[in-house]
Amino acid sequence: MNTLIDIKKLNLYYGTYHALKDVSLTIPEKAVTAFIGPSGCGKSTLLRTLNRMNDMIAGTKIVGSVEITGTDIYSNEVDVETLRKKVGMVFQQPNPFPKSIYDNIAYGPRLHGIRSKQKLDEIVEQSLRQSVLWDEVKDYLKRSAFSLSGGQQQRLCIARALAVNPDILLMDEATSALDPISTLKIEELVQELKDRYTIVMVTHNMHQAARVSDQTVFFLNGEVVEFSQTEQLFSNPTDQRTEDYITGRFG
Amino acid sequence: MSILQDANREQISRRRKIDWILHILFIAATAVGILALMALLVNIMMDGLSRLSPDLFTNYPSRMASKAGLKSAIVGSIYMVLIMTPISFILGVGAAIYLEEYANKNWLTRLIQLNISTLAGVPSIVYGILGLTIFVRGMHLERSLLSGALTMTLLVLPIIIVSAQEALRAVPRQRRDASFALGATRWQTVSGSVLPSAMPGIMTGVILALSRAIGETAPLVMIGALTFVAFLPNGIMDSFTVMPIQIFNWISRPQEAFHELAAAGIILLLGLLLIMNFAAILLRNKYSKNL
Numbered sequence: 001m002n003t004l005i006d007i008k009k010l011n012l013y014y015g016t017y018h019a020l021k022d023v024s025l026t027i028p029e030k031a032v033t034a035f036i037g038p039s040g041c042g043k044s045t046l047l048r049t050l051n052r053m054n055d056m057i058a059g060t061k062i063v064g065s066v067e068i069t070g071t072d073i074y075s076n077e078v079d080v081e082t083l084r085k086k087v088g089m090v091f092q093q094p095n096p097f098p099k100s101i102y103d104n105i106a107y108g109p110r111l112h113g114i115r116s117k118q119k120l121d122e123i124v125e126q127s128l129r130q131s132v133l134w135d136e137v138k139d140y141l142k143r144s145a146f147s148l149s150g151g152q153q154q155r156l157c158i159a160r161a162l163a164v165n166p167d168i169l170l171m172d173e174a175t176s177a178l179d180p181i182s183t184l185k186i187e188e189l190v191q192e193l194k195d196r197y198t199i200v201m202v203t204h205n206m207h208q209a210a211r212v213s214d215q216t217v218f219f220l221n222g223e224v225v226e227f228s229q230t231e232q233l234f235s236n237p238t239d240q241r242t243e244d245y246i247t248g249r250f251g
Numbered sequence: 252m253s254i255l256q257d258a259n260r261e262q263i264s265r266r267r268k269i270d271w272i273l274h275i276l277f278i279a280a281t282a283v284g285i286l287a288l289m290a291l292l293v294n295i296m297m298d299g300l301s302r303l304s305p306d307l308f309t310n311y312p313s314r315m316a317s318k319a320g321l322k323s324a325i326v327g328s329i330y331m332v333l334i335m336t337p338i339s340f341i342l343g344v345g346a347a348i349y350l351e352e353y354a355n356k357n358w359l360t361r362l363i364q365l366n367i368s369t370l371a372g373v374p375s376i377v378y379g380i381l382g383l384t385i386f387v388r389g390m391h392l393e394r395s396l397l398s399g400a401l402t403m404t405l406l407v408l409p410i411i412i413v414s415a416q417e418a419l420r421a422v423p424r425q426r427r428d429a430s431f432a433l434g435a436t437r438w439q440t441v442s443g444s445v446l447p448s449a450m451p452g453i454m455t456g457v458i459l460a461l462s463r464a465i466g467e468t469a470p471l472v473m474i475g476a477l478t479f480v481a482f483l484p485n486g487i488m489d490s491f492t493v494m495p496i497q498i499f500n501w502i503s504r505p506q507e508a509f510h511e512l513a514a515a516g517i518i519l520l521l522g523l524l525l526i527m528n529f530a531a532i533l534l535r536n537k538y539s540k541n542l
């Protein structure tokens with residue numbers, strides 16, 4: 001598999017707090033990579049460095065590099081809006097805009113200059129089909145996104161992210177606020193999407209990582225402890241700390 | 252013995268008594284405020300209702316109470332609001348957007364913030380002095396409608412900024428994140444995601460600020476709004492009067508008939524303020540439903 005994202009010696013500081021320590025990782029394209037580890041170990045922080053959402057937090061400092069297809073995303077030649085268009089993100093809490101279902105999906109394409117009604121209609125339908133929401137909402141596109149259930153809202157947020165045609169999809173504990181059935185639907189969706197997108201997901205739930213990911217990275221205190229094929233990591237971990245974590249001895 | 256029977260009855264009855272006394276005291280405190288307001292309203296109604304006629308709207312001020320009306324004052328108030336609304340809206344909301352969405356939170360923005368909050372509480376006469384110095388004399392706008400409107404803009408600006416900031420702050424951070432994560436610039440995020448959510452709250456603040464301006468007298472007396480204007484302003488550089496100034500003028504005359512006219516003017520002004528506050532409440536209710 002080709003490497004899409006290459007993280008080299010990445011260090012991140014929140015003020016004086018050293019949140020990521022010498023993280024080096026390669027993330028292959030068109031596969032699912034899961035970040036696991038106890039709460040506060042830096043999973044979300046690393047995920048946010050991939051679309052530079054950390055730029056928004058005052059006082060963060062980054063040393064090292066993150067290359068996507070060979071370009072360092074922290075270099076001057078990359079503009080952050082284009083980066084975020086290519087690297088979509090789904091958050092922990094479903095966060096639709098207080099707008100109609102249609103306008104939620106069309107928000108991104110409109111930002112990037114698409115005005116044609118016909119083109120927008122196409123994108124809306126295609127994105128909702130990709131997130132397996134189309135059949136449930138196709139007759140209610142003008143309704144408020146808040147009228148949807150939590151699981152539907154999260155699939156709407158996935159559709160919204162897909163509507164700007166990204167290559168990479170980041171998901172930060174995207175199912176942790178959902179019920180088991182909605183969670184299952186999103187896990188199935190991730191399986192379908194990985195044919196077309198590179199997916200990086202943070203999960204609090206080891207079983208989810210085992211079920212849906214191809215590669216798994218285990219973090220502890222801002223450091224990568226172990227990174228390997230998911231099957232390998234769960235059946236035959238090389239590091240004692242990984243074994244302790246996946247057998248439930250801490251976390 | 253039942254577990255419900257071992258309570259200390261004496262202590263409980265004492266606590267109940269305290270509760271009851273305080274209940275009565277709180278009712279009394281509320282009643283004082285309401286009774287005072289009622290007395291004021293009844294007093295003004297009795298004086299003014301008989302003078303509340305179409306003549307009040309169509310007549311210019313006059314030396315004879317029977318011919319005097321509020322026409323030039325009503326029109327002056329409307330013109331003033333029409334001029335100051337767009338200016339104070341753009342400046343106030345713009346400053347709030349800068350402070351909340353763009354500015355780094357450092358000592359300078361904290362100082363600006365402290366200043367604005369302080370300005371919101373400065374006595375209105377001070378704004379009159381400021382307006383007199385800057386607009387009337389400094390910029391040679393004379394005692395014009397424009398001078399008055401600009402002075403009033405200064406007066407309401409801090410109130411609008413503070414309330415618009417609160418409305419912006421109430422927009423959940425997740426909504427900004429969602430927009431940024433799709434590749435939006437800061438302005439695209441503000442205009443496409445933040446402002447639509449904050450607008451009802453901002454409008455509520457603007458309406459309340461404007462209703463304060465409509466009732467203000469002191470700063471306009473200071474910059475020299477006239478009390479006897481027997482014509483309608485012909486442009487923004489014309490001299491003018493407004494409702495509270497005309498009312499103030501009538502009250503300071505000795506004749507009883509003018510006092511009645513003043514009362515009628517106050518009823519009109521109160522009615523206007525009531526309508527504006529009502530609109531603000533409607534907006535706020537709509538707002539809390541949308542969030």
Ligand SMILES: Nc1ncnc2c1ncn2[C@@H]1O[C@H](COP(=O)(O)OP(=O)(O)O)[C@@H](O)[C@H]1O
Binds near residue numbers: 038040041042046
């Ligand atoms: N905005 C921030 N400012 C300061 N410290 C932060 C911030 N966000 C996260 N941290 C700290 O960085 C560490 C990693 O946080 P995070 O990446 O959210 O962990 P995880 O997602 O693995 O639970 C935690 O100790 C957390 O307290």
Ligand SMILES: [Mg+2]
Binds near residue numbers: 043044045173202
């Ligand atoms: Mg997290």
